[in-house]
Amino acid sequence: MNMQTTLIVALLWILAATAHGAEPGSVVAIIGTGDMGDSLGPRFAELGYTVIYGSRDPDGEKAQAVVSLTGESATATTQREAAQAGDIVILAVPWPAMETVAQSLGSLDGKIVIDVSFPHEQGDDGYYVPMLETSSAEMIQEWNPGARVMKTFALQASYVIDDPGIVGGPVSIPIASDDREAKEQIADIIVAMGLDPIDAGPLRLSRELEAMQRLYGVAFFQRRQAAWEFYFRRSYYWECIWQDDWSEPVVDADNLAQIPETQGDPVACPGTR
Numbered sequence: 637m638n639m640q641t642t643l644i645v646a647l648l649w650i651l652a653a654t655a656h657g658a659e660p661g662s663v664v665a666i667i668g669t670g671d672m673g674d675s676l677g678p679r680f681a682e683l684g685y686t687v688i689y690g691s692r693d694p695d696g697e698k699a700q701a702v703v704s705l706t707g708e709s710a711t712a713t714t715q716r717e718a719a720q721a722g723d724i725v726i727l728a729v730p731w732p733a734m735e736t737v738a739q740s741l742g743s744l745d746g747k748i749v750i751d752v753s754f755p756h757e758q759g760d761d762g763y764y765v766p767m768l769e770t771s772s773a774e775m776i777q778e779w780n781p782g783a784r785v786m787k788t789f790a791l792q793a794s795y796v797i798d799d800p801g802i803v804g805g806p807v808s809i810p811i812a813s814d815d816r817e818a819k820e821q822i823a824d825i826i827v828a829m830g831l832d833p834i835d836a837g838p839l840r841l842s843r844e845l846e847a848m849q850r851l852y853g854v855a856f857f858q859r860r861q862a863a864w865e866f867y868f869r870r871s872y873y874w875e876c877i878w879q880d881d882w883s884e885p886v887v888d889a890d891n892l893a894q895i896p897e898t899q900g901d902p903v904a905c906p907g908t909r
């Protein structure tokens with residue numbers, strides 16, 4: 637790392653040590669400079685976030701190419717230094733590396749930590765099987781009890797982050813976390829990226845998101861020419877069809893995030909029979 641990068645990282649570290657906000661201007665540490673890192677980094681940078689990559693080889697050609705792609709304010713340093721500088725820390729490394737990485741970043745207390753990983757392997761029949769009884773996000777939370785962990789940006793390919801328009805319709809981005817405020821902060825960022833955030837409930841619902849990831853593998857391992865991808869479709873029919881009391885949630889209200897409506901106001905009972 638050169639002197640200028642060292643000074644910038646030190647300054648970012650001091651700023652991050654004082655407050656963890658998610659507003660533009662705060663620091664996003666992206667651990668890993670692969671497909672997901674080099675898709676999310678530029679999107680955060682264009683929204684005014686300072687992006688710092690954590691890499692095993694921060695001065696290497698690959699990390700420096702990702703820095704150049706991201707823009708002038710981006711830098712690369714070690715994984716630990718990047719994480720310490722970040723208000724938001726995105727763990728964009730393969731699951732098999734996660735246990736070591738997630739426990740070697742220093743204290744992540746108070747930081748929003750985003751897990752995008754796929755904790756799956758191919759079973760004897762060729763399809764994905766889970767590698768965990770719970771979820772990667774819950775494991776990361778266990779290793780870092782003071783972090784504000786969430787699973788998000790996990791159900792779409794990196795090229796969709798680069799250009800959400802490529803799939804020809806709204807791209808839903810579910811967010812599962814026990815931290816309501818963190819979900820709301822990241823939801824605002826997701827909207828600013830032109831994507832459609834969905835409150836997917838508490839962190840344990842990461843298990844269901846990870847189960848959905850496994851479906852992506854089906855057509856892939858079948859080696860079908862036409863694969864498929866899936867996004868949530870907005871629906872307003874439930875309140876009309878189920879005549880229950882709809883006035884109060886029947887889940888933990890403290891975890892319910894205020895998520896911006898990206899597809900207009902809800903429509904009252906449209907076209908019900």
Ligand SMILES: NC(=O)c1ccc[n+]([C@@H]2O[C@H](COP(=O)([O-])OP(=O)(O)OC[C@H]3O[C@@H](n4cnc5c(N)ncnc54)[C@H](OP(=O)(O)O)[C@@H]3O)[C@@H](O)[C@H]2O)c1
Pocket residue numbers: 667668669670671672673690691692693699727728729730731733737752753754789790791792793794795
């Ligand atoms: N690609 C997608 O479309 C996509 C979509 C959703 C979720 N995901 C998930 O996102 C995560 C990253 O995926 P990716 O496609 O970006 O993977 P990738 O292209 O293989 O890049 C992962 C990066 O992690 C770092 N890394 C790799 N092995 C490591 C190790 N043993 N220890 C520490 N760091 C290591 C490397 O960065 P340095 O060389 O700079 O250290 C590498 O470039 C994975 O968990 C994946 O399942 C990917």
